[in-house]
Amino acid sequence: MLKIGKINHLEVVDELPFGFYLDSGQQERILLPTSSAPKDCEIGQFLDVFVYHDSEDRIIATTKTPLALVDEVAVLRVKSLTSVGTFMDWGLEKDLLVPFSEQEKPMSEGVNYVVYVFQDPETSRLAASTKLKDFLSEDGHDLKAGKAVELIIAGRTDMGYKAVVDGTHLGLLFKDEVFKTIRVGDKTQGFIKRIRDDGKIDLCFQFHSQRARKSLSDQIIEDLKAHGGISTLTDKSSPQDISQRFGVSKNEYKKALGALFKQKRILLAKDKISLLEE
Numbered sequence: 001m002l003k004i005g006k007i008n009h010l011e012v013v014d015e016l017p018f019g020f021y022l023d024s025g026q027q028e029r030i031l032l033p034t035s036s037a038p039k040d041c042e043i044g045q046f047l048d049v050f051v052y053h054d055s056e057d058r059i060i061a062t063t064k065t066p067l068a069l070v071d072e073v074a075v076l077r078v079k080s081l082t083s084v085g086t087f088m089d090w091g092l093e094k095d096l097l098v099p100f101s102e103q104e105k106p107m108s109e110g111v112n113y114v115v116y117v118f119q120d121p122e123t124s125r126l127a128a129s130t131k132l133k134d135f136l137s138e139d140g141h142d143l144k145a146g147k148a149v150e151l152i153i154a155g156r157t158d159m160g161y162k163a164v165v166d167g168t169h170l171g172l173l174f175k176d177e178v179f180k181t182i183r184v185g186d187k188t189q190g191f192i193k194r195i196r197d198d199g200k201i202d203l204c205f206q207f208h209s210q211r212a213r214k215s216l217s218d219q220i221i222e223d224l225k226a227h228g229g230i231s232t233l234t235d236k237s238s239p240q241d242i243s244q245r246f247g248v249s250k251n252e253y254k255k256a257l258g259a260l261f262k263q264k265r266i267l268l269a270k271d272k273i274s275l276l277e278e
Contacts, residue, residue: 002026002059004051005070005119005126010061012045022049022061036062036093053125055094066090068117070126073136073152073167075185077112088115088128102129104155112185114154114164132162136170139199143169143192151190151203153182163190163203171201177249178205179239206248216256219246221265221275229275236270 002008002024010030014021020037021029032041032049041047049061050069067090068074076088079095086107087095098107098115107113107130115128116135129135132154143165152164153173160175161182171192173182182188193204223245224231233241235257239250246253257273260266267274 002030002051004053004059004124005117006051007048007065007069008051008061009046009048012041012043012047015043022047024059028059030059030061032061032063036064038063050092052092052094057125062092064092066092066096068115070117070119073114073116073132073164075112075114075152075187076128078107078109081107081109088113090117090128096126096128098128098130102127102131104130104132114152114185132164132170136164136168138170138201140165140169140171140192140195140201141199143195143201145192145194147192149190149192149203151188153184153186153188155184165192165201165203169201171203173203173205174251176239177251179243179249180205204249206252216246216248216252217260220256220260220273224266224273224275231273232271234268234271234273 010022010024012020013023013029019031019033020041022032024030030051047063049063050065051059051061054060067076074090076090076096078086079089080087085097085099086103087097090096096117113130114132115130116132117126117128118135119125120127149165154162154164154170157172159172160178161173163171163173165171173190190203190205193202195201233245235254242248242250242253257266257268261268265276267276
């Protein structure tokens with residue numbers, strides 16, 4: 001069955017001056033324009049083609065693969081603003097429309113946005129939306145803490161950064177645990193830190209279990225011993241300085257310091273940490 005917005009494996013059944021017809025498995029044949037066909041295209045050949053509607057609303061095929069298929073998340077750049085919405089460059093001759101009704105906020109030309117590609121149930125046309133929460137789940141009860149995931153930074157909030165998780169969910173990176181420069185549209189690896197009681201997904205760039213924090217504590221003690229029992233890297237230090245030395249977030253470093261203090265292995269001051277005799 002023909003799938004709009006997906007890659008289809010179709011047979012070439014006829015050749016015309018302006019292209020080829022492909023067998024769609026239905027009554028209607030699909031046009032593959034010459035400009036979108038391989039040079040050695042011939043009748044009887046099977047091709048992997050992307051199927052979508054052209055500017056005249058005809059179902060058409062191309063051997064080019066867009067930057068995103070239907071039901072996928074992508075980072076696309078705004079190509080033009082029009083009276084019907086915003087058009088995004090997604091690698092095909094026809095640009096992808098983000099209708100005004102699917103814009104979280106007004107969009108700007110030349111700017112990258114994280115969008116979800118969907119098929120309009122009324123027109124069957126492909127379109128995109130920046131209203132990610134309408135398409136992605138914010139309930140992580142089917143996920144597990146500690147899982148490594150692929151993230152796309154989707155936007156900033158007062159608490160931190162919203163991120164797309166493996167293309168299916170939305171989660172939150174808290175700003176006090178972000179110790180490197182990130183921008184909307186960045187693709188990076190992260191971890192599921194916890195699933196809250198309401199199903200909301202908390203994310204992090206390093207997942208540190210209790211066992212891992214113990215290892216971090218040992219690293220801090222070794223670092224103190226190497227520097228004469230004194231360190232100026234306190235819980236007030238910048239996230240960048242902490243990450244450079246230990247490769248962890250400021251929050252994880254503070255937790256490890258707190259554990260060492262409770263164990264009476266270190267003394268904490270505003271400007272330094274001191275190792276107690278063991």
